[in-house]
Amino acid sequence: MKNKFVQRLALAASTLLIGGSAFAQVKIAYIDPLSGPFANVGDAGLKGFKEAAEILVNQKGGIMGQKLEFVGFDNKGSPQETQLQLKAAIDQGFRFVTLGNGSGAAHSLIDAVNKWNARNPDKTVLFFNYAAVDPTLTGEKCSFWHFRFDANTEMKMEAITNFMETDKKIKKVFIIGQDYAHGHQVAKAAKEMLAKKRKDIKIVGEDLHPIGRVKDFAPYIAKIKASGADTVITGNWGNDLSLLVKAAKDAGLTARFFTYYAGGLGTPQAMGASGENKVIQLTEWHMNVPTKNTEKFALDFNKKYPGVWFYYLRVNNMVQMVAQAMNTAKSTDPKAVALALEDMRMPVDTGEVWMRKSDHQAMQPLYISIFAKKDGKTVKHDSEGTGYGWKTLASVSQRDSQLPTACIMERP
């Protein structure tokens, strides 16, 4: 009896060993909040990466026969913790990291990566940014070791204000945001661009609230209401957006919300019927954009992870582009991968993603959509089981959100 057990154990161990050597893995460290107020956001991202790596890369032959794997590192959303987690990842042999949540954490990571690479030119690390949208990351602070796969705040605001320019019903705008780099930049970009495009629009109010700490948005909503705003612009995400929309619903606020992040991560659930024809988002994709493969991918994903809804098409794009860069470079050396990624044009489900060489900013088609009742036609799928989904109002071509860059890149 005991013997058999030992035998089995030995067998299991040997398969593991053989499996390990035949399938050396390309590992990417996913450094994002996996606990704390934004744990849900980080959790959904990690699941997205794992699924994308499995379906889009590993089941199609992997990277030069190797498997692509994502491993989570919890930075608790904090810039300091991000550096510690980067250190931990490097110590464990990771050469690629990805991070998306919080520009503060992204700044901290880009600094740490630059410093590390300067000191360890033989063991460089590459940073793939899938969601931190601070324009300076591909502007003044741009780095050869950083690639961004999401449109940045200014590009998104460019698309949103282009859309607002044509809507003459908009007269009074209120800007509300989280009190950190991202919230400030959304407000700044909105004010500058609206002043240029629509001089008649009045900014009737502007508020910043502490990130992740406000439980009751009722007083903010009361203020928006008192200002007489017909449109609200917000860069809020996670619980800060859900709670904001929830409070707007409770107070019966009728203004429309232009958002960056209403499409996922629990926000549609929190909005429900109250968001109908009121909440507008700008994204690189939503469930009702006609696509070849992504629709099925998303449906399968939602079935596999009940309660988490597929949200980040850019995660899929990033995984495909990174895998292709490694395959083209025939190397998993960060510098070779970076050089292969530069200027890459990747056909994806919504068109083409182009990684601009001058600043490492991805250019891609975007969609402006509004929360509307599921009708089986233009709103074929609902969002997060709410009975409401996203209806495309306008599509923004890759060219239309391109802005000049202030990046002067130092190349190794």
Add this chain to the structure above:
Amino acid sequence: MSLLNGITYGLLLFMLSSGLTLIFSMMGILNFAHASFYMLGAYFAYQISTWIGFWPGLLVAPLMVGVVGAAVERYGLRRAHRFGHVAELLFTFGLAFLVEEIVHLIWGKVAVDYRIPVELDGTLFTLFDTSFPIYKGFMMLISVGMLVALYMLLTRTRIGLIIQAALTKPDMVEALGHNVPRIFMLVFGGGTALAGLAGVIGGNAFVTEPGMAAAVGSIVFVVVVVGGLGSLGGAFVASLLIGCIQTFSIALTISITDVFAVIGVTLPEGSQVARLTITQLAPVLPYLLMVGILIFRPRGLMGARES
């Protein structure tokens, strides 16, 4: 409208802090894990609401939290108590982390979908064309009801009498044949049950997620300190005060420059400080208030003792 918002927020704060101040005044224990019991209340209520609905949960969840609290007192705190106050403090501090990890393990790190019951989802009345949701009215009702019940219990019943006596003269009460440790256990259980109740009705009004305890943990202490350690009435007044301060300061649009202008000081134009608005300062104000109170009136608004 701001006043109403302030009062509802204040009342929720009161529900949270009443248990804390009760436990402190009765047992002299500063319970750092208090907000964790609030979170447990929300999660229990969510679990029960998925099985048998919201209304049974409203009753059962706080009781369950109370039982957990009583067990913590009986098997944990009572032992820690022998080693003095520092041991107690550290014990509750560790407990807070423990509860958070347990919640992670059972319910995951993501927010759960704990919803307001359909009966309470809607508009109660409309004031200056801003609607006031039924659920907020319900929250106010519960917390005021709780205050009255608590007051009656402590001052008008035999149990309340014994509890109050046990606080100041535990030896005498014990000599009279009452089981003082059991009274302490009941008080601790009761205090945590109150936090649980706050969780039950706060969890679906806001978001039920593992970070919710940390989010309210510090503000509860502010309430208790401002109100006066151990004073129920003080906690009530302080909760309302803080609720109103926060909502009113959000409603104001003046900047720091304007405030300083009133007292005749001009701030340098364009500096970081000068651009701050009162709204941005809103979250800091309760803490400023606490510091002020500690300096000028260390026993709090209605505190009974100086300690």
